[in-house]
Amino acid sequence: MQKIRPFSLVMLLLSGMAAPSLARGASADPVEAIRSAALADQTAYDFVEGLTTEVGPRPAGTPQEARARDWAVARLKALGFSNVRAESYRMPVWERVRDEAQVLAPFPQKLVLAALGNSASTPAKGIEGEVAYFPSLAALEAAPEGSLKGKIAFVSHAMHATQDGSSYGYFGAVRRQGPSIASKKGAIAILIRSIGTDKHRQPHSGVQMWADGVKPIPAAALSIPDAEQLTRIISRGQPVRIHLTLISRMLKDQPSGNVIAEIPGSDPAAGLVLAACHLDSWDQGTGAIDDASGCGIIAAAALHAAKTGTPRRTIRLLLAGAEEVGGDGARAYFAAHGSEHHALAMESDFGADRIWRVDFGLGKGQEAIARRIADALAPLGIAASRVAAGGGADIEPLVKSGVPVIDLQQDGRRYFDIHHTPDDTLDKVDPARLQQNVAAWAVTLHLAANASESLANK
Amino acid sequence: MQKIRPFSLVMLLLSGMAAPSLARGASADPVEAIRSAALADQTAYDFVEGLTTEVGPRPAGTPQEARARDWAVARLKALGFSNVRAESYRMPVWERVRDEAQVLAPFPQKLVLAALGNSASTPAKGIEGEVAYFPSLAALEAAPEGSLKGKIAFVSHAMHATQDGSSYGYFGAVRRQGPSIASKKGAIAILIRSIGTDKHRQPHSGVQMWADGVKPIPAAALSIPDAEQLTRIISRGQPVRIHLTLISRMLKDQPSGNVIAEIPGSDPAAGLVLAACHLDSWDQGTGAIDDASGCGIIAAAALHAAKTGTPRRTIRLLLAGAEEVGGDGARAYFAAHGSEHHALAMESDFGADRIWRVDFGLGKGQEAIARRIADALAPLGIAASRVAAGGGADIEPLVKSGVPVIDLQQDGRRYFDIHHTPDDTLDKVDPARLQQNVAAWAVTLHLAANASESLANK
Structure with missing residues (x-):
């Protein structure tokens, strides 16, 4: 793995944990203040707990996904976000009814x-x-x-x-x-x-x-x-003979939708910073790691990013619908908002385990802001890489259109133990790891939203 | 925890693993030869793999349990046991049909x-x-x-x-x-x-x-x-309102049975050593740890126990039916065989993880054979305790009637993660830990079957 510059043994030892006590004397630094406050805040966990408990599974295009939109709109308003609303579209829905299989012989x-x-x-x-x-x-x-x-x-x-x-x-x-x-x-x-x-x-x-x-x-x-x-x-x-009963049905033209929330910035001309996750889940679990956690992370992080004052750029949350079944929400968002000036897009959709690496996909000549972000992430045990950021499904149309992107890469070693199974439940979310995500996202959003430079090609 | 006598630091360091290389020079000792051979032998794993693959779940009183008896009779004969047979009885059977539940509100x-x-x-x-x-x-x-x-x-x-x-x-x-x-x-x-x-x-x-x-x-x-x-x-x-659909049925008077197999001893008057497990399982998993492993352990161990020659006492295996649903098999065995002279009864029914402790329930004055067995188990990291052995469900009627008993206690830290769930499948069985069980059982059966003294009150 390439590192963008040497870092001390202390950083190596700190890998995986934050050390606020070592940062004493730096409390006047807004980045350090945001990082410390985010690490200690349970807003993200409360979000995940609430969505998975009070809604549970939320397959795209179903009444459960609609309940998730209502829940998210109410929670984001309560958290103080502006311009909170659902934006709807329609889609076909595949629905599981019953799955059974038996070996008949031998x-x-x-x-x-x-x-x-x-x-x-x-x-x-x-x-x-x-x-x-x-x-x-x-x-x-x-x-x-x-x-x-x-x-x-x-x-x-x-x-x-x-x-x-x-x-x-x-x-x-x-x-x-x-x-x-x-x-x-x-x-x-x-x-x-x-x-x-x-x-x-x-x-x-x-x-x-x-x-x-x-x-x-x-x-x-x-x-x-x-x-x-x-x-x-x-x-x-x-x-070997098998008997299979796989009953499902297709429904046409069902309602789905995205949820949008904002922290308005002071400089509309500077473009907006988009933080995305997805609100739908597979049907078997309650979608705690996929992707209630991503939504909890970006919501909590955006609040922390703006705690030191109104950001230059608007921070917009996109809680996309229908990510699991093909990205209808991402396409609907791009159709409605693709022409707006997006200075940066980011996505959290890989569970709740700790961020270990940051990948950049900024414009040419944007090494300075990348370095400031890497500096802010290093105390969280996150190493900057030379791998090009690519985003994910919820922001794919934006990234394809050339919007700069940063990936905060989460540790995936446990992810595919749980992914898309009945086992995707709240107990799989470790609050300390979740809060490390929030801290990393908060400092990144803060620096990106307040950067005096553009994040695109110079 | 009490230990019956001091043991060396080397034993502590070896806890959990055998060390054949350190035992060099002791190969003329039949106990060491049995222990080493058993540790390296996969007969028990093959038994578990075969029973769980070729029969799968085997609830008491069902055709699957009957297939398990046929399978076990064939396998035990192939392994060279004598007097292999099923002994049947009849019992009522509760059968799961369908389990569903939904929270209706809120x-x-x-x-x-x-x-x-x-x-x-x-x-x-x-x-x-x-x-x-x-x-x-x-x-x-x-x-x-x-x-x-x-x-x-x-x-x-x-x-x-x-x-x-x-x-x-x-x-x-x-x-x-x-x-x-x-x-x-x-x-x-x-x-x-x-x-x-x-x-x-x-x-x-x-x-x-x-x-x-x-x-x-x-x-x-x-x-x-x-x-x-x-x-x-x-x-x-x-x-909170819930809808429950729990469909099941009761069947009267269904066939179940025990499987018996023996290694005949040279001295019928010395009584027999009984090693028990159960052949039935719950319906959701394939009963790999509960209790195919116990049956694999006792079968493999009995073979090793007799490898150095015909034992003094007959070693009898009891693969009991219907343990999970109330012990019909144990009662049927006691009704048919309780009057025979049982010198010792033992049971393996706590999974496939390593044995960490041996408990004795021998007659008064039988410290010498207990010490010989403890000595033979110590190199496997097994500590003798002062806890009185109590046996388990498959031998409960025998133990209640006063038959001496030894418990080879298995580590239970993982057991109730899996017990009675769909997850009780072959992949949960660690071959090395299973073979440690076989080695411990082999030396114990060898010493008990060949003891010149009685194991009951002196």
């Missing part, structure tokens, strides 16, 4: 699984077929055309946890592309090993989109222990 | 739960009621008679993991007694916080028996994250 037993987004529904009585096993997506791709006719494809993989989350992009192709490939080769259904890194009977759901012209088939993720069990059963060498 | 959302054994069934359309919250069993007991009329009782508790598993006996009363108490006070159903120590959406099932004259009501365990969520919802102070 060793009858139930399997735990969850249909993937946009899965076709089986008939109410289910379907039955012989399993065709593939240890990887490459093996599935190599299967001859038509060779899966009448069969249930089962695709495994070897995903392991990584700090930067990069294993998700790579192994996630099993979920994103596997169903379309299996359908093209004639499969009547596809099962995948959950895209996750845990060992619990918790299937990881997630969206997949059918490739053009492909017939939708029932598609589901087995929990990892179930995927391992099925692999062992297959290894006995006898034909 | 914050609509699903809850994850599992009916407890012998729960009454709700009608197919479910039941609905307001929740009455009790933070402990004592609080439920203190509720006035009739005060729960029409309500759904919800009882929480504060169970934490302990090494000796003692928290289960204490807090388990919420499951064992809570349903009868709630019914007596007029409740229409009871929910408990699962008797467990994890933070996963995995409800812990388990048996409970209705007290005499009590009307059965629907009774279920919420997963611990769900119990915490419901507690938070209740803490908002608004009335």
